[in-house]
Amino acid sequence: MDGLLPTVNWCGHEITRLCVGHNPQKGTSHVGRELDAEMSEWYDPAKGKDLELLDLCERHGINTAQFGGELMHSLLHRYKEQGGRLQWIATLYDQDGEDFEEELKTILAVDPKPIGIQYYAGAGDRNYFQGRWEESRDRVKRVRDTGLMTGVGSHLSQVIAKIEDEGWDVDFYQTCFYTVYAKEQENRVDRDNETFDDEDRDRMTAVIKGVSKPCLAFKVLGSSRKCGSIAEVEEAFRYAYSNIKETDVVLVGMWQKYGDQVGQNTSLVRKIIGG
Numbered sequence: 001m002d003g004l005l006p007t008v009n010w011c012g013h014e015i016t017r018l019c020v021g022h023n024p025q026k027g028t029s030h031v032g033r034e035l036d037a038e039m040s041e042w043y044d045p046a047k048g049k050d051l052e053l054l055d056l057c058e059r060h061g062i063n064t065a066q067f068g069g070e071l072m073h074s075l076l077h078r079y080k081e082q083g084g085r086l087q088w089i090a091t092l093y094d095q096d097g098e099d100f101e102e103e104l105k106t107i108l109a110v111d112p113k114p115i116g117i118q119y120y121a122g123a124g125d126r127n128y129f130q131g132r133w134e135e136s137r138d139r140v141k142r143v144r145d146t147g148l149m150t151g152v153g154s155h156l157s158q159v160i161a162k163i164e165d166e167g168w169d170v171d172f173y174q175t176c177f178y179t180v181y182a183k184e185q186e187n188r189v190d191r192d193n194e195t196f197d198d199e200d201r202d203r204m205t206a207v208i209k210g211v212s213k214p215c216l217a218f219k220v221l222g223s224s225r226k227c228g229s230i231a232e233v234e235e236a237f238r239y240a241y242s243n244i245k246e247t248d249v250v251l252v253g254m255w256q257k258y259g260d261q262v263g264q265n266t267s268l269v270r271k272i273i274g275g
Contacts, residue, residue, distance in 0.1 A: 005061040005266060006275040008247050010214055011149045011171050013087065013115045017241075017249045018269045019064040020057045020086075020262075021218060022072050024255040025050050030180070030194055030223035042257050045075070053256060054079045058086055060266040061275070066174075066216065066251050068093060068120070073110045080112050089151070089216070090114040094123040094139055101142075108146060116149030118174045118216070124152055128159050137168060144169055151216070155179050157203040164211045174216045174251075175208055177201035177240070178223075196222045205243035217244050218251040234268050241272050 005016040023030070027040030043050045054065070054075070067076060068091025076088055090107045094100050107117060119140050127136040136152070144150045153174030154160050160173050178201060180194040201220075208215045217240055221227055226236035240250050250269075254261040269275070 002059065002061040002266065003275070004063060005269060006273055007063070008214065008249060011116075013149065015064045015087075015249055016062050017273060018062055018266060019066050019089075019216070019249055019251045020054070020062055021251045021253040022065070022067045022069070022091075023223075023253040025053070025075065025253075026069065026071060030219075038257075039255060042255065045071075045078075049256065050075050051079055051082065051084075053254060053262070054084055054086055056256070056260075056262040057254070058084060060262050061270075062262075062266065063087060064089065064115075064249075066118070066218075067091065070106070073106070077111055087115050088112070089116045089118060089149070091120050091153075092117050092123075092139075092143065093120045096126075100139060104142065104146070114148060116151060116171065117143045117146065118151035118153050118172070119143060121153030121155050121174060121176060124154055124159060125156055128154075128156065128162075137166075140168060140170060153216075157200075157207045160204075160207050160211065164207075164213070170213060172214045172216060173208075173211060174218060175204055177204055177217060177219045180219075196225050201239070201243075208244050208248060214247040214249070215244060216249050216251050220250050221252060230264065230268075233264070234272075237265075237268050238272055241269075 005018055007014040007016050024039045025043040027036045063086060065086050065088040067088050092103060092107060124136045127133060140152050149171045151172040151174055152163060152170050155176040156179060160175055178196045220240040221236050226232055252265055
């Protein structure tokens with residue numbers, strides 16, 4: 001078992017500067033439906049590869065996951081039952097038509113309990129586009145009432161900058177390197193047509209470096225678009241760690257079907273930042 005990766009302290013929690021995300025396990029590739037289905041088939045809970053992934057992450061020195069949704073809640077519980085010790089930060093999705101308080105209650109009932117909750121980037125971005133800004137702020141205040149570490153995410157650098165300027169009571173930001181919304185200029189979220197422009201990550205990292213709170217940077221590999229070779233992956237990680245603060249961490253989804261991404265990613269992180 002490898003030693004723990006370098007960590008940062010957020011609100012009394014030691015968090016490794018590389019964390020594992022949930023998109024591959026949930027069949028969300030941000031590439032296309034065929035790849036979505038292939039990921040879902042690979043991580044079918046009946047096969048146990050989802051548990052194997054968490055075990056590998058822990059063995060290679062990752063101590064934190066950032067997960068959301070009932071599928072991931074179940075995985076974390078099953079992993080704890082077999083002795084797993086990963087801590088986790090929850091995503092609160094707040095989808096239109098769903099009961100916010102019921103979702104929050106569900107998250108708080110998960111065993112193991114999360115160390116924090118982030119208000120979902122997609123929900124906050126939706127509210128920003130639709131002029132429902134105070135709704136997002138009220139939701140974040142309600143998360144704060146839980147006593148857990150509180151965060152808010154966005155795919156939009158201007159949203160993070162606005163929250164920082166207004167001084168929201170949060171502990172961290174979850175910041176996407178890529179805007180992804182093809183219809184951003186129309187002030188709407190269009191997840192069926194996503195864009196990955198490197199200029200977006202330049203804008204977001206400028207904000208990340210300027211805000212007072214630590215950040216959890218995600219989509220640093222462009223949802224596999226920066227994974228054409230190990231050299232390309234290393235370049236993307238080097239860009240990420242060179243353009244975020246020393247208090248910040250990187251979040252990456254990992255899929256083991258075509259290679260040992262856990263081993264590769266953790267080795268590259270150790271090479272770049274030590275540990």
